[in-house]
Amino acid sequence: MTRKGLGVIGLATLFFILASCASKPEEALLKRYFNALQLRDVTTLSTMAVEPVELEVASWQIISVTPEKVEPATLPELNKKELELKKKVEDHVGPTMDAKDALDVAQSELEAARTAGAKAAAKKKVEEAKAKYDQEYNLHKELQKSYNEAKDASSREEELTLFSLGMTQLPNVRDLTGTVHSKEVELKITDRAGNQKNYRFYLRRYELRDEATHMNYRGRWVIVKIELIA
Known part of the structure; x- marks a missing residue:
């Protein structure tokens, strides 16, 4: 076989290996995670999982992997919603305080009332002011x-x-x-006593872009959640 032919085969083999690794990122990530778990390498675990979970693992097996889901990044919209609600809370402080002041004034007038008619009028004013304050206060709590x-x-x-x-x-x-790219991986984990439990690992990766500077940010696959399947 010619050197050129060997080169083509070599490139094809390399491409196949890289493609296989790229198509199963969950397997590589989980191997590193469980290796670090066995070594009690807390530092490495903390770089792969947002909240590492201590598990006794003698062996593990991937049961299923969901198709990769790709969705728009939500952080810009979440941030926008947070800022809008923050402004609503700040804007509503004034009306709430005004309602409280009005209630305080009404209560003072009730305390100062001497005649039955004045007391009745002041009491009604207190009830109305309290209803208004309760309304504003509850709205502020919800906001x-x-x-x-x-x-x-x-x-x-x-x-x-x-x-x-x-x-x-x-x-x-x-x-x-x-x-945002995500996958869910179901695992069967066997401990040293031979007991088996199934866990679901939630994986995520971000591919982002700064439109102002035209800079791209390619994130890595990480474990964002681990849960025991009942």
């Missing part, structure tokens, strides 16, 4: 709750994004657009 939930959601997504990118911080991370 605050929604804001806290939105803030937690965007913070969590930012954490996962940075983890996949292998960074601890990136100033404009919430502005990056792109795609």
